Amino acid sequence: MSVVQVIPIGGVGEIGKNCTAIRQGDDIVVIDCGLTFPNEEMLGVDIVVPDFTYLIENKKHLRGIFLTHAHEDHVGGLPYLLPHVDCPVYATEFTHALIRNKLEEKLDVRSLKLKTFKPGDVLEAGALSVEPIRITHSIPDTCAMAVRTAHGIVLLSSDFKFDFTPVDGKLSNIARLGELGKEGVLLLLSDSTNVERPGWGPSEREVSAGLRKVFLESPGRVLLTTFASNIHRMQQVYEVAADTGRKVAVVGRRMEQNIETCAKMGYLDSPKGVAVRLDDLRHYQPHQIAILTTGSQGEPMSALVQMSKEEYSRLRIQPGDTLIYSARPIPGNEAAIWRTINRLFKQGARVVYESATPIHVSGHAYQEELKMMVNLTRPYYLAPVHGEPRHQYLYNQIVQDMGYPEQRLFTLQDGVPLCMDDTKAWFGDPVPCGRVLVDNSGTPGISDEVLRDRYHVAKDGLIVITVVIDPEKGELVGDPVLQARGFHGPDGTLDRAHDILWDALRALNREELRDVNKLRHDMTDLVRRFIHKRASLRPLVLPTIVEI
Ligand SMILES: [Zn+2]
Ligand SMILES: [Zn+2]
Numbered sequence: 001m002s003v004v005q006v007i008p009i010g011g012v013g014e015i016g017k018n019c020t021a022i023r024q025g026d027d028i029v030v031i032d033c034g035l036t037f038p039n040e041e042m043l044g045v046d047i048v049v050p051d052f053t054y055l056i057e058n059k060k061h062l063r064g065i066f067l068t069h070a071h072e073d074h075v076g077g078l079p080y081l082l083p084h085v086d087c088p089v090y091a092t093e094f095t096h097a098l099i100r101n102k103l104e105e106k107l108d109v110r111s112l113k114l115k116t117f118k119p120g121d122v123l124e125a126g127a128l129s130v131e132p133i134r135i136t137h138s139i140p141d142t143c144a145m146a147v148r149t150a151h152g153i154v155l156l157s158s159d160f161k162f163d164f165t166p167v168d169g170k171l172s173n174i175a176r177l178g179e180l181g182k183e184g185v186l187l188l189l190s191d192s193t194n195v196e197r198p199g200w201g202p203s204e205r206e207v208s209a210g211l212r213k214v215f216l217e218s219p220g221r222v223l224l225t226t227f228a229s230n231i232h233r234m235q236q237v238y239e240v241a242a243d244t245g246r247k248v249a250v251v252g253r254r255m256e257q258n259i260e261t262c263a264k265m266g267y268l269d270s271p272k273g274v275a276v277r278l279d280d281l282r283h284y285q286p287h288q289i290a291i292l293t294t295g296s297q298g299e300p301m302s303a304l305v306q307m308s309k310e311e312y313s314r315l316r317i318q319p320g321d322t323l324i325y326s327a328r329p330i331p332g333n334e335a336a337i338w339r340t341i342n343r344l345f346k347q348g349a350r351v352v353y354e355s356a357t358p359i360h361v362s363g364h365a366y367q368e369e370l371k372m373m374v375n376l377t378r379p380y381y382l383a384p385v386h387g388e389p390r391h392q393y394l395y396n397q398i399v400q401d402m403g404y405p406e407q408r409l410f411t412l413q414d415g416v417p418l419c420m421d422d423t424k425a426w427f428g429d430p431v432p433c434g435r436v437l438v439d440n441s442g443t444p445g446i447s448d449e450v451l452r453d454r455y456h457v458a459k460d461g462l463i464v465i466t467v468v469i470d471p472e473k474g475e476l477v478g479d480p481v482l483q484a485r486g487f488h489g490p491d492g493t494l495d496r497a498h499d500i501l502w503d504a505l506r507a508l509n510r511e512e513l514r515d516v517n518k519l520r521h522d523m524t525d526l527v528r529r530f531i532h533k534r535a536s537l538r539p540l541v542l543p544t545i546v547e548i
Helices: 053-057 078-084 093-106 174-183 204-217 231-243 253-265 278-283 303-308 334-346 367-377 389-401 448-460 493-506 510-514 516-535
Strands: 004-010 019-024 027-031 045-050 062-066 089-091 114-116 123-125 128-135 142-149 152-156 185-191 222-225 247-251 289-293 322-325 350-352 381-385 418-420 425-427 435-439 462-470 481-485 540-547
Touching: 004 045, 004 053, 004 185, 019 142, 027 128, 027 142, 053 078, 062 123, 062 128, 078 093, 089 093, 093 114, 093 253, 128 174, 152 174, 174 185, 174 367, 185 367, 185 418, 204 222, 204 231, 204 322, 231 247, 231 253, 231 289, 247 253, 247 278, 253 289, 278 289, 289 303, 303 334, 322 334, 334 350, 367 389, 381 389, 381 418, 448 540, 462 493, 462 516, 481 493, 493 516, 510 516, 516 540
Parallel strands: 027 062, 062 089, 089 114, 152 185, 185 381, 222 289, 222 322, 247 289, 322 350, 462 540
Antiparallel strands: 004 019, 004 418, 019 027, 045 435, 123 128, 128 142, 142 152, 418 425, 462 481
């Protein structure tokens, strides 16, 4: 019988760009297709998506892409894969509505095969099938995915927590997870993001009390920033505002769009008369106002960041305002977030970013919840996903403490298939994998060389060498010109570099001057070495040879 391969295209040993292929013979199903955000060394990079080469090369075997939920780290890569493959994309109605808004900005959605499912459906995919199971997280309609293979169920937990008082009242289908355990889970791929946190995570419901407290003690307007997809958080803001006599307006395009979509679909239910338009706020006193805003990650173009810089024409910060920071910084964004918070304080606002009663809770399972998932589903093999190496290590330690033998636990790597048959599991030959950097224009494929050049220019500046030669005669015309931008070194560095270059050029014979490629290389090398020796700087050196 066919070997079953679980191939992480992205999302293991890292948090972000989740994408897993499960292959049996000629059938492949893909679970999620996410993006991640650049680190501080990736200058000018907007987003990072997985290298989809393996999926594109095997496109005739793709039976479907199945989405667990609408977070960017699970769906944001779709615009970069879908133009190259031709298979259906399955999602819940909610996830579908949210991704549709975003896909429309980049692709012709009519040409896509977007399909919806309900938790509990069984979706056929060649010899494989996929069953979504409802699970609680920080966005509505999240599903774990049970992929039935010839050797048992491969269960992807998705991002999850066990929240027994979810805001929408829709509980994790714990009973079904238990049944799958009885049927036979071959492999559990479990969320491990919060494996460092002991105990049980607090319920999303607990945020209501924290919000209520801040709403009541704030004398002026209350602004709240969170992820534009955090519908349950926004639902609680509407409820708390109704209870405390405030109206709610929304600023930020994505948030306005999501709220409108969710209200239409019945996923958001604001108490009557609470929601108002931004323009209508002038009819109310500051203590009667609450405002939902984007910008929780310090995004430069977001409403909150622009307000903090007094550049947002629709709304200005006033002394006496309170901002509730109701989100978690995505690693890498901390500095931008603190800058925004500091600017708000400078304008006379108060920012609440920590509180004894929570104003934010995580959507990911803590240790005891992770153990509960293992106990419910009783998998034969286990592998943590959605975690960095330290999370993977700790997860496997915890599971060993629960009695699992080490040889049934795996630390996966992107691009390395985990192969399984009826008797054993082993790592297969790697498939192409990696990261693809996308810039603000949406163009994928920024190379390491481009990044390296940007890094040198950003750090030490740019030096342009211009030399004019007469190729006929094999002679220099005038002496070389060195121009610099963004360069700062000891006085006279450039003059000295010029003199050394001039001396070297004059020593060349006709043939050497005619060899333009070598000349370009040697000039760059000479100037680069001199500046590094004298000033310990590595500016980008750009040689130009003009032939007349
Ligand atoms: Zn995630
Ligand atoms: Zn998520």
